[in-house]
Each structure stands twice: as C-alpha cells, then as structure tokens.
Amino acid sequence: MRSPQQRIGLTQTQRLALNTSLQASIAILRTDAAGLTRYLEEQAAENPHLRLEPPPQPALQDWLPRWANVLGGTSGGLGLAAETADTSPSLMAHVMGEIEAMKFAPNDLKIAIALAEVLEPSGWLGAELRQVVAETRATQAEVEAVLHRLQQMEPTGIFARNLAECLRLQAIEAGVLDREMAAVLAHLDLLATGDLGRLAKACHIPEAAVLQRFRAIRSMNPKPGAQFASISAAQMREPDLVVKATANGWSIALNRSALPTLRVTKSDAGSAAGLTQAKAIERMVEARNTTLLLVGREILARQQEAIRLGPVGLAPMTMADLAEALGFHESTISRVVAGASLDSPRGTWWLRQMFSPALGGNGQPLISAAAMRGRLARLVAAENPARPLSDEALAMALTIDTGVTIARRTVAKYREAEGIPVASRRKRKPVLPRMGRKGRAEG
Incomplete structure (x- = not known):
C-alpha cells in the first residue's frame, strides 16, 4: 500500500478587499443625517484634528x-x-x-x-x-x-x-x-x-x-x-432634504439644521496620520452631501406631480433610470437613498419608496405600481362602508380608471401592502357625516 504523497501547487484567486477608507466612504454614503451625526461625534472624540460645531438653529419663521x-x-x-x-x-x-x-x-x-x-x-x-x-x-x-x-x-x-x-x-x-x-x-x-x-x-x-x-x-x-400614506416616513426626526414651493416652482436643498458643521484644524495633540484621516472624513462627508443633493434634484425633477398630489402622482422610476441620468452606478443610488428622507408640504417621505416600476405598456398607458396602490386606497376610502368593494370589483374599477388591466390577485397583493383589510372586515355602518372646519357637513 502506497503512503500518501504531499504535493505543492500554485493556484491564483481573486479577492476584493475593501480598505478602511473605502469602507468608511460607503458607510457615510448610506447614512442618514442622524446616523452621520453620531458617526462624526465618535470620530471627533477620538481625533483632535476634527471639530464639530452644532448645526445652525432654525429661526422662528424657519418651519419645515x-x-x-x-x-x-x-x-x-x-x-x-x-x-x-x-x-x-x-x-x-x-x-x-x-x-x-x-x-x-x-x-x-x-x-x-x-x-x-x-x-x-x-x-x-x-x-x-x-x-x-x-x-x-x-x-x-x-x-x-x-x-x-x-x-x-x-x-x-x-x-x-x-x-x-x-x-x-x-x-x-x-x-x-x-x-x-x-x-x-x-x-x-x-x-x-x-x-x-x-x-x-x-x-x-x-x-x-x-x-x-x-x-x-x-x-x-x-x-x-x-x-399611513404608503410612502410616508413614520418616525419624527430632522429630514435629510427639504422641498419647498416657491413662486418659480419647487426647490430642494439639504437640511442644514440636521447636520453639525465639520471643521478640520491642525492640533498639537494629534498625529500626522490623524490629520490625514480628518481631511479624508471631511472629503467623504462633502461627497455624501453633494451626491445626496444631486440624487434629490433628479428625483424632484421626475416626481413633481407626486410632491403636489401625493402617492397617486408617482411616476414610474427605477434606480437604474437615475444611475444612467446622473452617471452613477446603480449601487451608489441605492446607498444614497437608503434611510434618507425628504420633507415636503405633503409630509416626510422616504426617498427609497419614491421608486416604483411601471405597469401597463403594449398599447396601455404607463403608470407606476405605487400610483396604482394610491388609487386603490382612494377607491376604498370613497366606497360605501355598508357595501365595501370586493377585490374583483376594485380590479375592474382600477382598470376603468387607469386604462391599465390589473388582475384581482394583484389588487389583493396591493391591498395587503397598504394595510387594507378584506371587504368583509371593512364593512361597517356609517355613523356621522364628515364635518368641515366650520361645522358644516361635507357631502
């Protein structure tokens, strides 16, 4: 019986290793204002070359x-x-x-x-x-x-x-x-x-x-x-971007009151390596803010009807669409919008949820899936509570309303995603007419 023989061979493999700087850059890119503030506070506590100044306090008329x-x-x-x-x-x-x-x-x-x-x-x-x-x-x-x-x-x-x-x-x-x-x-x-x-x-x-x-x-x-709108941000916090109505249309800007001001100053208590790291963090934060604003502007350009009308106005839009328009990789768009929010006159929205694939085509109008869910919610809100609409009836009503054929099972999926119960659980006896602010009934 032969004894086992040992052989020495050479093999070549490829591995992608992320250095510390690249890891930090990716982390900063996908961090919202609150998370970025915590990260900068931690870095400033360890690096004497980093100095944080509190964000500018909003003036009395500076409402979100x-x-x-x-x-x-x-x-x-x-x-x-x-x-x-x-x-x-x-x-x-x-x-x-x-x-x-x-x-x-x-x-x-x-x-x-x-x-x-x-x-x-x-x-x-x-x-x-x-x-x-x-x-x-x-x-x-x-x-x-x-x-x-x-x-x-x-x-x-x-x-x-x-x-x-x-x-x-x-x-x-x-x-x-x-x-x-x-x-x-x-x-x-x-x-x-x-x-x-x-x-x-x-x-x-x-x-x-x-x-x-x-x-x-x-x-x-x-x-x-x-x-409870399908794209609203639930938690209360300072948004990353703010959209305001002006005489010339909609404007979008970074919410400066959400982030501290970062300054790099040479300190005798720090090292040369620490100063290099501080400058790198400063560049990464600037890149994050610039990229977020560019993405926000492109979203606003494509979704002005959604800002004005709510979810029913959302146009079909994918991350690939924005990546191509801005010359970014799709993964960059995904990281930027992860956890980021936009405050508008219709409330605070998650950027990620403003992306929605298209329905229709092949001779039918194009509508985003999010807009279809918004229209579904409107139909349910306007139905007779004593005789709520079945999924089949909702599918027919949506097809008539949008010109896009939609299946009953798709309606059921959208209804569940919106947190809307089945027709049997929605059935209830109307109690009072809705009253206006001045006490007049609205019919």
Missing part, C-alpha cells in the same frame, strides 16, 4: 415644509391639491385594530367607533364632540372619557380636536410640556406670524425660551395620521 397649510402664513407660493376628503383606509384599519385591542365595554365601544368614523386624513377629529354625543346618545363626560383613552393610541397626536391639542399630546410624550411650552401652544397664531417679541410678551417668558420651545414644536408632526 410639512407645516405648510397647517399654520397660517407658512404655506409656499404653489397651491397644493386638496387632500383626500376621506380617511386613509390604512389609518382606519390601524385605528379599528387598536380599538378592538382596547377591550371597550359595549357602550364605550359604540362611542369609540363613532369617534373613529369622523377622523380626518390628518388624524384629527373632523366633528365636534357634541355631534358624537347626539349620535351615540351618551353624555359629554362619557364621550370625553373614551376620547382620552383613544388619544393614548400611537401615533401620538391622533384623535386630537385641533392642532394645539395634537402638539400638546406630543409634548407630553416627549416630556417637554412645561409652563412655557403650554403658553406657546396657547398662542400658535402668534407663533405662525414669527413675531418673537410679541409672542414672548404674550407668554410672559423670555425670547430665548420661546425659541427653545419653537424648535421642539418644529420637530413634531402636525398631521400624525398622514404617516
């Missing part, structure tokens, strides 16, 4: 675009299309699920459903409590008690009776509702005008205290129900 048309005098030069009159079916599904989990007693359950039926797309109540009292034949105290329980529901601010109450609920959750905050919330009309001196005098607090409360209010969500 999400506040347009909420406070008087804060809207831009372009008029927005009216929001859907009917509550989002995703919002209603969420609310009814939460009500079921709260295990109300029968009489209180009737009140809770009546209050849910008059929710507006913003998440605010669209009717006076006295109307719910009359409809349910309950007492004012009973309705208020149920309302108080419903206001504990997430997202905070839902079931508020007005903007001030919506913000008050969020201030309580954040632990910032002190005497000064309560005074500012009681004078939202003055806060909207930007008259700092007059507001401080009315609140009997220093101007610096007014500015501090304003900055806390600015980060809140004036329309908590709007986050």
